[in-house]
Amino acid sequence: MVERQHAMTMGLQLRLVLFKRLNYKLLLKHISGWVIFIIYEISFVRFSIGVFAPLQNYLCYYGLNVVLFYCNAHLILPFAIKSRRNYIIIPLLMVLELFFYLLFKYALDTVLAFSKNQVISQTIYIKQLLLPNLYRGISFLGCSSLYWAVLRMMLFRNRVHESETTHLVILKEKAELEKNLAEAMTAYLQQQISPHLLFNTLTFIHNTYYKHSRTASQCVLLLVDIMRFSLEEVDIKGKTTLKKEIAQIQNFIELNQLRFDYELYIDFKVAGNVESAQIIPLILLTLTENIFKHGYLKEKKGEAKIYITVNAQNELKFESWNLKKHEPEKRRLRSIGIKNVLKRLDYSYQHHYKLKISDEEDSFGVELMMQL
Incomplete structure (x- = not known):
C-alpha cells in the first residue's frame, strides 16, 4: 500500500514536470505557427499588389484576429458545448462574436485612419470594408472551431487511453487478489486436514493420562481449546x-x-x-x-x-x-x-x-x- 502511494506521488510529480515542459513547447509551436502564417499573408499581399502597410496596422489587426481565434476556441465553444441546447447556443454566440469583432475592427480602422489624418465614413465602411471584414471574421471563426474540434478529439483519445490503462491495472490487481485468495484458501484447507481426527486423538490422550498426570491432561485440554478457536x-x-x-x-x-x-x-x-x-x-x-x-x-x-x-x-x-x-x-x-x-x-x-x-x-x- 505504501509503495503504491509512493509510486502514485512520483507519477504525479513527473506529470507536473512534463506538463510544464509541454506548455513551453506548445507555446513556442503556437507562436511559430502564427509567425509563419502572418509572414505568408504579408508576403502574398506584397508580391500580389505591391502594398505593405505600417507595422502598427499589422500588430492591431492580427492581434484582434488572434484574440478572436483563442476566445472562440477556449472560452465560447467549451462553455456553449456544456449547455443542453448547444446546437442553438453555439450559432448564437458565434454571431455575437462576429458582431463584436466587426465593432472592434471598425474602431481600429477609424483610429488608424485618424492617425493618418483620414476619415472613414460609415457609408464607405459598409460598402468597402464590411464584407471583407465579415469574411475575415468568419474564416478565423471557422479555423478556430476546427482547432477546438481537434483538441477535443485528442482529449477524448487521451481519456480513452487512460481509461484502458486504468482498466488493465484493475484487472492486474484483481488477478493478484484472486491469486492471493487461492493461496490463502489452500493454506486454510491444509490447516484443516482431518481436524476432527486430531481433536478426537487429543481427547483420547487426555482421558488416558488424566489419572496419571493431571497437569499433562490440562495442557491437552487447553491446547484443544486454542486449536478449536483457530479453526x-x-x-x-x-x-x-x-x-x-x-x-x-x-x-x-x-x-x-x-x-x-x-x-x-x-x-x-x-x-x-x-x-x-x-x-x-x-x-x-x-x-x-x-x-x-x-x-x-x-x-x-x-x-x-x-x-x-x-x-x-x-x-x-x-x-x-x-x-x-x-x-x-x-x-x-x-x-x-x-x-x-x-x-x-x-x-x-x-x-x-x-x-x-x-x-x-x-x-x-x-x-x-x-x-x-
Missing part, C-alpha cells in the same frame, strides 16, 4: 468476539505456566467492555505468543506485561512489554508472526489502527491502537 468459523466480516480472543490468551498463558511449573512472571489485565466488541481472530493471540517465544519471563523484577483496554468509543488498546531472551539475531529475524499481523491489520483496518513497536537491546514492547 472456528467467523462471521461474514471475518471477525469474532473480543471476549473469545481474550479467553484464548488466558488459555495460552495458563498453558505456558503449566509447562514451566508456574515460574513465569506475567501481569495480565483486561479493562472495559469486551463482551460486545468484535475483532479479527488471532491478532492479539499472535502478539501474546511472540512474548513467550522470544521473551525472558523468569525474572520477577522484569515481569512481562499484557494490558488490554476498550474505551467508550469502542477503541482497543493492546500494550505488551517483556525482557528479551539471549538468542541469535538470525533466529529472531525468522519470526513472521508480527509481519502477518501487519498484513492482516492493513487488509481489515487500513487507516484505523496504529502499531508502535519498541525493539530495545534488552526489551521488546508493542502498543496497538485500533478502532473496532
